[in-house]
Amino acid sequence: MKKKNPPATIPVETADGSFVAHYSEKGLVDLDWPVKKNARVRPANMKMSGQVLRWHKLTTAALKKILAGRDAKELPPLDWAGKTEFQISVWREMLKIPAGKTKSYGEIAAAIGNPKAVRAVGGACGANPVPVLVPCHRVLAANGKIGGFSGGLAWKRTLLAREGVKV
DNA sequence: CACTCGATCAGCG
């Protein structure tokens, strides 16, 4: 009985474009990078609970702060249903990284108790459904190399630059 | 279940 909640899809307007947020009954499920141009997303029926709107407000505020190179004051609840414990551990660990600081994949691995799972950590980062809010861009390779980024490497560089991080 | 790949890392020539 997989009641597939029609995820609420709402655009998040920022100076960098319109991100697209997807919410379930439990919280933010997914956040997409700004689509090319007229990413005309239909807010569907905004008949959803005001709770979603409240979350959306938090999402918007947090997103803008991080895009500006600062830490988000508060994040909306994140719904990581369907993900593995390992991935969630990795993401939760990344959430602890403050703006302007960076960690290596190896450090994340060590922090969650699997010092050797560095490759796996990389994989988890790539599977992160909520970029920016979960600062996957603050994770660099051990030797200071920038590594990769699923939303396009350009974003990673831009975000780091705004936070005052040099690569 | 077996096999492959990845946003890694550390060691060695």
Next chain:
DNA sequence: CGCTGATCGAGTG
């Protein structure tokens, strides 16, 4: 500086 092996989780057939 470039190549190789070690290692872990996830996806695929």
